[in-house]
Amino acid sequence: MNATQEQITELKSALKAKHLSAYHKRIQAVYLRSQKLTYKAISDLIGLSHDTIWRLVKKYEQEGLSALTHDARGGRHRSYLTYEEEKAFLEEQFVGSASGQFVTIAEMHEAYQTKIGKSWVPKGVRPHVHSHYIREYRYCYGAVDAHTGESFFIIAGGCNTDWMNEFLRQLSQAYPNDYILLVMDNAVWHKSRTLEKPTNIGFEFIPPYTPEMNPIEQVWAEIRKRGFKNKAFKTLDDVINKLQEVIQRLHWSVLKPIVYRNWLFSDFDVK
Template structure:
């Protein structure tokens, strides 16, 4: 598939894709307290949730996020189509895990999106995983009673993260070095 693009002047961008579930169950985490003092907080136990599909470009910090109700090939197809339309003039190489819905025979890959599957059981190879950790850290101890309230808080968190911050979180040296070597 890549062979047809060799020798063309089409811009190529390298993205990392993943999905994360967010819901009303309070995300707990470490917090600073006095010695032997346990933190007090309201914790929600509702199981309502949604999935945030995301793409980041480690070299620039550009990102693309979309919310879906499920984690399946239908939603993933919609996500690919939305992303493809957002970056129509570019060849997008997209690193992702081996989720079954990523390899569904029902998927129709847009012409400008080429998947790169990372080895099985290796989420640590995907830089966007660190961004999910950052987002969930920012949402930790937030008690949301409705999904709309959670969406508003998530939007605030996403809006507060600059492209530079995303590049710092996701721009691992081995990736940026490889991209610089490939373009020089």
């Protein structure tokens, strides 16, 4: 792909646009190709096949950005289920089929919609989910070992350098005999000049616009699905308690398949 500077600028802006977040992976594939990454390298980074990346690039070259930011028909939404929920759902369908039950696509679709908590409303009416107008916040800092699934989290009162320092301090104290290499994005508080880095912790930063290279993003999605899907809480304390409950139940066996990446260990003799 021989992208012009104007196209590269357009793709960069699209990657930052919140209203296009649903199409981030498509845009990212084309952007990475414009940066001369090979199809294999892009596939390893974001999980799309060679053919899919090729089609996205061709569509962009022929029709522009709009070709990447609209949906055709179909589509699957497995991300609404946790790993265990999806496994249990598929096992239910398999058991029914193995026992002689004739399982149709329509029946599976209806059962799936029930599982993910979709709401029904008359045609033309937007569904409503309870929410609060009061805006209070708490934040979660976390690190997960991409090889073992072992994790460490704290619930924080802010998202800034002071709280990042507190997270690093507690993480360092929790693993005093280990050297930890933290892979992080380029958030301001990750690179602050006043950051106090413990001697047993090192930093490595992922390239811009590549959240797929930081598996902790999928962990945050898992936490939201497990504790906060279509739910409203009466108080902030209820939110904090639920977050703490979800975190404490995140066993390493759940986290490992979420964060493990073959390419992450391809250059290391890790087994």
